[in-house]
Amino acid sequence: MKRIKAIFLTLALLSVLHLSAAEYKASYFGIKSNGTTLNTTSIQKAIDYIHEKGGGTLVFYVGRYLTGTIELKSNVHIVLKEGAILVGSTNIYDYNIDNPPYTALVYAKNASNISISGKGVIDGQGASVAYNLVDQVHKGIIEDELKLDRPAQRRPKGIYLRECKNVEIKEITIKNTADWVQVYDQCEKLLIDKITVDSKVFWNNDGLDIVDCKDVVVSNSFIDASDDAICFKSHDKNKRCENIEVRNCVARSSANGIKFGTVTSGGYKNIRIINNKVYDTFRSAFTIAAPDGGKVENIFVDSLYAYNTGNAIFLRIGKRWNTDRQGTIDNVTIQNMYVEIPATKPDTGYGYEGPIEDLPRNVSPAIIHGIPGVDINNVTLRNIEIVYPGGSNPNYAYRGTKPADLDGIPEMVEAYPEFSQWKELPAWGLYVRHASNLTLENVTFTAKEKEYRAAVVFDDVKRAALSGVKYNVPGGGKKLVKHKSTQIIQK
Structure with missing residues (x-):
């Protein structure tokens, strides 16, 4: 400060x-x-x-x-x-x-x-x-x-x-x-x-x-x-974005609201995103994409409010262009966040819309996704509410939560990182894969209509602490599904 x-x-x-x-x-x-x-x-x-x-x-x-x-x-x-x-x-x-x-x-x-x-x-x-x-x-x-x-x-x-x-x-x-x-x-x-x-x-x-x-x-x-409305990039592997604050801004985009990446050669360190709003945004309200070998550390997001946006949070490590080193994401805190996800395309009617998808999936959850052997580490989600439309249709697109179903989700480590790249995912609220030291504190997932999918899915998560996590969905349904995950503590 x-x-x-x-x-x-x-x-x-x-x-x-x-x-x-x-x-x-x-x-x-x-x-x-x-x-x-x-x-x-x-x-x-x-x-x-x-x-x-x-x-x-x-x-x-x-x-x-x-x-x-x-x-x-x-x-x-x-x-x-x-x-x-x-x-x-x-x-x-x-x-x-x-x-x-x-x-x-x-x-x-x-x-x-x-x-x-x-x-x-x-x-x-x-x-x-x-x-x-x-x-x-x-x-x-x-x-x-x-x-x-x-x-x-x-x-x-x-x-x-x-x-x-x-x-x-x-x-x-x-x-x-x-x-x-x-x-x-x-x-x-x-x-x-x-x-x-x-x-x-x-x-x-x-x-x-x-x-x-x-x-x-x-x-x-x-x-x-x-x-992308507000975008951090790192084009030089010997450089990085460092000591940055974004405060009191309003953003709208037919891509992402606030994004780190996609090009992330060097990385990002000590960045604060404070009291901002995102609306009518096609992709994610907040994105960190690290597919090119860059290191992301010490990112703090507080009071981000997003309305009518396609996705709430997308954190992703990949392996796209990097050949001599592996990208990492470590120590990310997102707190005091409220997001509303619509059932329909959020940027419809703007001059240059995001691409129109032809029956590919139900609404995607928030996503924290590393790659095998490289976890996203030390992520804290605190005082967060994400409201989804619910009503996912298993006859439209289906993804189960049996071990074979979860193992069948492709890693896609070399793909361009977007929250929709896996099409259907097995969670409607939050999907976490290849992560460690995860904290969820006072996080509420709300679906307006009944859901066939689980609210939260952990796949290869090591050490997670959940307290005050709420699942509001008509008819109840599965709350937390754990697969190949260890040391998950719920209060």
Whole structure:
């Protein structure tokens, strides 16, 4: 906690410093606000000039400022006043497309003491940009791998900052990007506060990606994205996300609400997720996926409320790309959590929905799933209530709880980790496999309709303590099924 407070104090001091620096109106550099003049060169000239003068603030007033890629440099602060909109060009050649995967509207590398703030907007016009890029790829003019007709490398993000220090992103709205909305990659001392993300115009619109960053605070923000809303990633096996707090945010996604992964090469340590809300989310409210050799340790989640989401909790170790080491998950606490799971698709009606499944399964439980020989270790679930629709139909999809049934569930260690990957599971509330030192304290599983499945299934669980666990389901039914599990203590 002292570490987080120190980050806040450092960033607050930086805010005071940049407000006292020289201010320059955008119009001073010939930057036009008419929405039609391409301002890339003049905005870059302004940034370069302020940087060379030792730093200052570039202020955009009411208007639409059309631009391609601009590179932010040390000691330069951009302020978008209310009514100011930084508009991304729809011409793909106006972006740094020869610099993938760093292609972005706003880009910086190895810059320090930088910020983007104000009540203005960054609008990437992402749908038009993406389809214009697809057109150029189809014509053979641009080479870019197409995955399901989606360019893999050269779609511009909204913001991409790499190896930057002392960064503040505050109050702005970021919308309509062609790729991930904002990426902070190997950055240190980063504050993101009171921002709004609204990006549902194309695939892979992650709302916020924090990649191998250190000393980060994300607070008081609203994120609505067609892909993972708040996402931690680790791309470098020698790096990790560390000392991070996400507090007082609201997230909606057609993928996951708050997610660690999927790429997890290095790992995550000392991360706090405090007082956040998730709604209308297709996949999991909270996910930790470690399929690539990374180590996950000391994760604390408190007061997470999720409504109309496809899954509550998904913790998963896998073995996908790692060849020289094995990923681990150790010491995860999730407490004071309330989740409501619907019977129907939770993101129906949004522009880019999660995939429509064709009669594959009944509603999935919360899942904690290691792999043979590698347990998920030291997980505590405390003061949690998960409400399910119930009513699973054994004639629709069936999975029994006899030893042969449970042994027949595939491990799928190399598969892309998603809670639905096993299709039908034998529990409706919680399924735990390959785990040790598990604590369930004051956890309530509620099903609104009768269930054929057991409420909780433990398979290869070593040492678990259950106290105050309640199972609310019409007609009763099986509560806890234990298979190849030892030292299970219930109070």
